[in-house]
Amino acid sequence: MTTQGVIGELKKIVGADNVLTQKEDMVTYSYDAAVLDPVVPSAAVMPENSEQLGQIVKLCSDNKLPITVRGAGTNLSGGTIPSSRASIVLLTGKLNKILEINEADMYAVVQPGVVTATLAAAVEKKGLFYPPDPGSQAVSTIGGNVAENAGGLRGLKYGVTKDYVMGVSFFDSMGEHVKSGSRTVKCATGYNLAGLMVGSEGTLGILDEITLKLIPLPKARKSMVAVYKTIDEASETVAAIISNRIVPATLELLDNFTIRAVEAYSKAGLPIDAGALLLIEVDGHPGQVAEDGLKVEELCKTLGAVDVKVAADDIERDKIWAARRSALSALAKLKPTLVLEDATVPRSKIPAMVKALQEIAIKYKIEIGTFGHAGDGNLHPTILTDKRNKEEWHRVESAIEEIFDRALALGGTLSGEHGTGLAKAPFLAKETGLSSIIFSRRLRKALDPNGILNPGKITGII
Template sequence: MEKDQLIAEMKKIVGEENVLHSKEALYAYSYDATPGHIYMPDVVVSPGNVQEVSAIMKFANEHKIPVYPRGSGTNLSAGTAPLKGGIVLLMLRFNKILDLDLENLIAEVEVGVVVQDINDYVAPHGLIYPPDPGTVKTASLGGTICENSGGLRGLKYGITKNYVQGLEVVLANGDIIHTGGKNVKDVSGYDMTKLFTGSEGTLGIITKAYLKLVPKPEAQASMIAVFNTLEDAGNAVSDIIAAKIIPATMEILDNSSIRTVEDFMHVGLPTDAAAILLLEVDGHPVIVADEKEKVLEVLKKNNAAEVTLAKSPEHKEQLWTARRMALPCLAKLRPTTFVEDATVPRSKLTQFLKIVTKAAKDYNVTIGTFGHAGDGNMHPTIVCDLRDKEEMERVHKAMDVIFRGAVELGGTLSGEHGIGLGKLPWMELQHGKEGMNAMKAIKRALDPNLILNPGKLIGEC
């Protein structure tokens, strides 16, 4: 179809003011937070209600035009990159919290709402919506549902899929369906809610969600522990869980990340430490006091060189600086930053960190690793220069070793950032041919013309 005709049809559906097609606008939506993936779309369309989404999908399906749903564009797997041209479907006009049901502890929320805004809305009622990716203040609910995002509280509270109870979805042919809802228990039919959660925009356009909320914990205790060997840090992580304590947060930074943060921030981090762990236990004050003591015991037993307890919320923020600043500080080192998120069973954490350290050394690339130690979800962060072909070859070799290493340890390519385009080469390694075929069959059944975010997550069908 001619581009002008496509633009005219989109304007008929959503109104002229909700269609962008200038060269500058198209360029602005040609990429997301992932480096190295720039593809020009033909048009950017912002629908304002589910009927408009349905009309767009019917038209796109009939004319076999690719559609790329997009929230805030903060994903790290090129999930919104318009690989084959077509329509970028910007969902940010879906910006309302429709209902807060305090009897059922359920919020009904449109997908363009920013995740932090959900928390701010429910906080006066003593509630939280736990999924908290680093981008909690910018990411849209729809993006976090489609990436099945996690965050710092994943260990105790779980990830997005644990809080999405129902969805409104527009299918590739324009049909509008509803999955799940307010029922805590619901085994009527396939679990379509879970299928769409984490589907990276390849199976349908999500327009609203029913979200489970939980009571805000009454008390917290936070601390930072310094270790001189990776083994001690890794063993401390396993031993805390083995002691039947599930901290809300258990984060790790390796030496390379510690040094980089200290170079930029000068906050007094121990630059010769092999690793630091940041921990928080939360819940009823009596349980928190008990768990804090047990955690301190485990840290001591595993040779923590130093442990500092947060004396106030402000002090906690200060201690947490290292974790919050790890990525921004690493990103300052070089022009290009790849944040990976290979994940292993937590008992294999030390082995995995050693694989990453060796890959960095063998291929002479700079990798800082930090992440959600309690979930075994690491973020090996490779800083480099995309323009340097020779360096990029070494970067890709290091990535190959890291992803293969994770899968060989019984891990996964992605704990929370999704597959998108970047990790496609390793998908068959993790899922096998048969596993990939099953996923492709689901895609073909729901999107026979392959118009929804084509080429992503499972590759070509």
């Protein structure tokens, strides 16, 4: 069938209103949040239920038409950029129902288009907690979070999306419905396909239901901000807190560049001369929170903090986290193009990685603001540039490659939470070796012989 023929069939499945084909609409599905070239697809289709979703996959399978699934399109590695002009974008915007929140067994079953923050708020109303909180949680979808193995601020103590996926069901490249995992805490049947689907970026199957683990909401929490003259002292404190067997819920770092950007933007009264800030929150049982809080405060002071401010109430707590939340916004306002990297190292190597980033900024004469999840080794070196300046852009590309090299040399990874997508696919072999890529390609080839599931992502062209 021609592409036009397939589009006609798509309209029969979901109704004409849910199929977009005009060029203007296609242009709006040609990009995501990654700084990459756009690719305009042939059509975008918005199924309203699982049945329609399955029929769409089967139709595309029969006609060898590639599919790229798109939730909120906030991807930072290009995973939602269409593969070619002859492909369709599958929108999960109307598959946005929370199907079940089970308080007794502490799990939730959701459709892939449910917005992360919507789910988090719904379970919190019942005294439960869904911890993964990627920066884009106000718009990002659970389907996208699973497909990218999204992280967030609470990774250190609570883990990331993969730690909460109990089960999934999905359509494979032939349109067959596949189920894996269970609503039980333990499940030892079959391959762990749910695990395989996490981080697969739409290349192995298309999710239609996800079962997520929930945990009790912590009873108490305490936040503090520690001010350092040098970023080295701050990063040493991070290592010391962990080696003292304290696991804060969040342990975030802001470097001087970021502090000044946030202060210029929010006028929150941050110390602009500080080399770095650590923002720390401990949570759990009230007794333990009090004890851990005191210990962390002491450690900060011992390791050179010139000031430690503990939030006395929720208002002060919100002020502390507002500074962190506005970091990306504040940096984004400085230059037209912002490249948000997420090369990650073992947490003990944070001081070395911070030093490497400072050297790279000087070497390539570029501006890098560094903030992020110091507690889990996942920093966000944020490069500020203007892509229209070709000469500078070239230096930025070289700097990114060196950030990758330095992180790998420290035993780290190219991406802590943003995924491989298109942006990191060319560098993947550096981290995993060629045989891992060949293995992954064989896996893909076996499961998707016609190569219709988000071609080009992760493993390159198969």
